[in-house]
Amino acid sequence: EAGVAQSPRYKIIEKRQSVAFWCNPISGHATLYWYQQILGQGPKLLIQFQNNGVVDDSQLPKDRFSAERLKGVDSTLKIQPAKLEDSAVYLCASSSAREELFFGEGSRLTVL
Amino acid sequence: GESVGLHLPTLSVQEGDNSIINCAYSNSASDYFIWYKQESGKGPQFIIDIRSNMDKRQGQRVTVLLNKTVKHLSLQIAATQPGDSAVYFCAERRAGNMLTFGGGTRLMVKP
Numbered sequence: 001e002a003g004v005a006q007s008p009r010y011k012i013i014e015k016r017q018s019v020a021f022w023c024n025p026i027s028g029h030a031t032l033y034w035y036q037q038i039l040g041q042g043p044k045l046l047i048q049f050q051n052n053g054v055v056d057d058s059q060l061p062k063d064r065f066s067a068e069r070l071k072g073v074d075s076t077l078k079i080q081p082a083k084l085e086d087s088a089v090y091l092c093a094s095s096s097a098r099e100e101l102f103f104g105e106g107s108r109l110t111v112l
Numbered sequence: 113g114e115s116v117g118l119h120l121p122t123l124s125v126q127e128g129d130n131s132i133i134n135c136a137y138s139n140s141a142s143d144y145f146i147w148y149k150q151e152s153g154k155g156p157q158f159i160i161d162i163r164s165n166m167d168k169r170q171g172q173r174v175t176v177l178l179n180k181t182v183k184h185l186s187l188q189i190a191a192t193q194p195g196d197s198a199v200y201f202c203a204e205r206r207a208g209n210m211l212t213f214g215g216g217t218r219l220m221v222k223p
Binding site: 004033035040041042043044045048056091093099100101102103104105106 | 120144146148153154155156157158161201203205210211212213214215216
């Protein structure tokens with residue numbers, strides 16, 4: 001079974017620039033999550049989708065972050081404009097009816 | 113590879129010894145708990161889970177203990193191997209299926 005795919009693996013941008021991350025979940029998984037993991041900390045949930053609807057986005061900084069899952073499969077997470085404190089690994093995860101989350105390898109963002 | 117966490121609590125054990133990693137959770141209403149292992153440069157990997165109506169669950173070389181009275185979770189790894197070296201996170205599920213992660217513990221296995 002193919003895992004959760006994310007791209008790009010690494011991205012370096014300057015502050016105030018924009019960046020987008022892409023995630024392809026495990027086939028058949030209805031729930032998709034984006035987490036932010038700052039170095040030295042545990043992952044923090046940014047947004048959770050159930051099919052193409054948003055379940056929880058209470059911790060998403062909506063003034064600069066946006067995410068979509070238009071067809072209920074792939075998802076993109078965008079940051080515009082980026083700040084220094086956005087430097088982190090952005091993890092995508094998916095799950096089926098079971099509670100276990102399967103994570104991708106993550107996209108590491110460095111904002112200079 | 114780049115470290116997952118540079119300033120995490122660290123547990124150092126000798127190869128072959130048993131490891132115990134502890135976690136305190138915050139929400140007494142949480143009904144589901146998971147332990148994840150994260151190696152450098154990779155995403156978290158599921159190890160074992162436990163529901164709140166249980167106090168112990170065993171897997172292959174791993175055991176999770178849940179003490180709801182003091183809101184404490186532990187992960188026991190038997191006969192720790194070098195491949196067990198990683199950062200370990202506990203996570204709790206709260207309302208709405210939202211999974212919240214703890215701060216993590218780095219396990220270092222000495223050969």
